[in-house]
Amino acid sequence: MRVLLSTYGTRGDVEPLVALAVRLRALGVEVRMCAPPDEEFAERLAGLGIQLVPVGPPVKAVMRGTSLPSAADLSRYRTEMVHTQFDIFPTAADGCDALVAAGLAQIAARSVAEAAGIRYVYVSYSAVNLPSPHHAPPPRPGWPEPEVNDNLTLWELDARNVHAQFGETLNGHRAAIGLPPVDNVRDHVVTDQPWLAADPVLGPWQKTPGLDVVQTGAWALPDERPLPAELATFLDAGTPPVYVGFGSMRPSPDIARKAIEAIRARGHRALVSRGWADLDLVDGRDDCFTIGEVNHQRLFGRVAAVVHHGGAGTTVTAARAGVPQVVVPLQLADNPYWAGRVADLDIGAALDGPAPTVESLGVAFRTALAPETRARAEALSTEIRTDGATVAASLLLDALR
Template sequence: MRVLLSTYGTRGDVEPLVALSVRLRALGAEVRMCAPPDEEFARRLAGLGVQLVPVGPPVKELMRGATLPSAADLARYRDEMVARQFEIFPAAADGCDVLVAAGLAQIAARSVAEAAGIRYVYASYSAVNLPSPHHRPPPRPGWPESQAHDNRTLWELDAQNVNAQFREPLNGHRASLGLSPVDNVRDHVVTDRPWLAADPVLGPWLETPGIDVVQTGAWTLPDERPLPADLVAFLEAGTPPVYVGFGSMHPSQDTARSALEVIRAQGHRALVSRGWADLDLVDGRDDCFAIGEHNQQLLFCELAAVVHHGGAGTTTTAARAGVPQVVVPPQLSDMPYWAGQVADLGIGAAHDGPSPTTESLSVAVKTALAPETRARARALGARIRTDGAAVAAGLLLDGLG
């Protein structure tokens, strides 16, 4: 069996497919992956024996600035990505039995699978990315925002925005492949039976007519890496610290400094993850320690709380560790959704509003550090599943048997 996996995005988009690829290979499947050509992804896949088929520009370059590209630049990037996918995917899919596309930028995948006569599966990492009257569509930068409040109306407008960007180029490529045109691009990509690679306790799917979602659980792997000796020494030198990290996001230095100030004011030490923003908050005091790439699964179990951006992977890892969370989400993709889940489940706090201040962060951190919040976080952590990637791999290969 040969499987082609495809995604485009940051580490939070790539790592779930890494987990799936490992489980597939353990079952005897051959795997290749279309992903951004960033060096860290290339190293990661090479170390696992998974062939990388690079697609698009390095995503770290696109995320370099503190603000998103303009609407015009985003439209151009999206058009270029569709063209590149139709150039690269057919050869990548050659000899494969199934194509699994994950994330929001996979416009060409289903058409290429259809032309090749192979199975196609679409996977989402968050329920909010799948159309349902139970939630609003996620924020999509560069596209018009609606003032409507009805979720059904908002999803209809979302489909119109996707069509305005992609329908004409998609149908042009489909015509060249001898395929019939698509009317609703979003629903074409998502299908009426998508997979949801999210934990059913942390991010459940609510039944919705017209869409039959298969929720597998989050796609993760055990991380066996030890923590660096200097980090272990810091952890052992005092009480559990509060972690501050924003992954691939670029928060303002003011936001990060405000978080550090709040943590110290509430009597806690701080652990700062530099991330893609290369946060530099260390000021010589021994109550703050900065780290680079690290084993979150192991580290989060040693912390008082985790302050982060609301990525699906970080939210799930913190929840599994049973540690309270403070989510400070940019208005982007699924991050506001995960912030809402953390708050609704009572396992932390969601910062409300686009511009965090010392005062607003202080309230959120105080909520997360309350004993009752920690108790709820620990109880929920014991219920988080760890078999999502294995479940998905089994479903894929059973479907090809």
């Protein structure tokens, strides 16, 4: 039995599928994965013995600037990606029994699966990405911001925007392989039975007519890597620091300076993760330490709070560690959603936007570092599931059998 997994995006998009791939292989399934050709993804998959089928340009190159590409560039990237997918996916799916696609960017996946006569599964990592009257669509960079507040109307506009971007291109390719046109690209990609790879406590799905969502829990692998010796020494040398990191995202340029100033004002040490933005320390004082890629599962249990952008993976990793969170959401994808969930669950604080002040950070730290917030975060950690990828692998295998 063979399965093709496909996604395009940063580490937060790739890593959950890596977890699914490992669990599927443990059940005897052969797996290959379509993903960006970035070196870190290629090394990660090669180290696990998973075949990489590179698709599209390196994500790090696309996101190399301090801001997102222009609306025109984003539209061009999106159209080019559909053409690329139709060029690569059919060969990648050859001999496969199923295609699992993560994220709305996988426009060609269902059509390729349909033409090949194999099972297609769409997966989202956050409830906010699935149409529902219970929430508004996530921000979609490069498309017009609607001026209405009704969720159903917003989702209708969202479907129109997605179809306006992709409809002509998708239907042109479908016609070329003998498939009929679709009149709603978004719902075609998402299907009426999508999977939700998010924790049911941290990010629950509310029942919605027309969608039969299968919520499996978040997909992640246990990470047993030890912390680097220098980092362990820093952690042992004083009280737990506050971690500041934005992963693959590029926050406002002065966020590290502002965060460290606010952290120091609360009497705490700071730990800054460079990430793709190459954040660094403001000065050489010994109450701060800069790190590269490390094991967050091991690290987060040793910090006082986690400051991050609101990615699904970081949010659930911090929640599992029982550590309070301060979310500085970029106005992108599911970042505002996860910021809202952290605030709603009272396991931390959420800022209003991506460019906080020292003062607003100070208020957030006062909330996050309060003993009662830590107690709520620790209590919630016992409810977070860790078997999401195992559940999903078993569901897929049962369906294929």
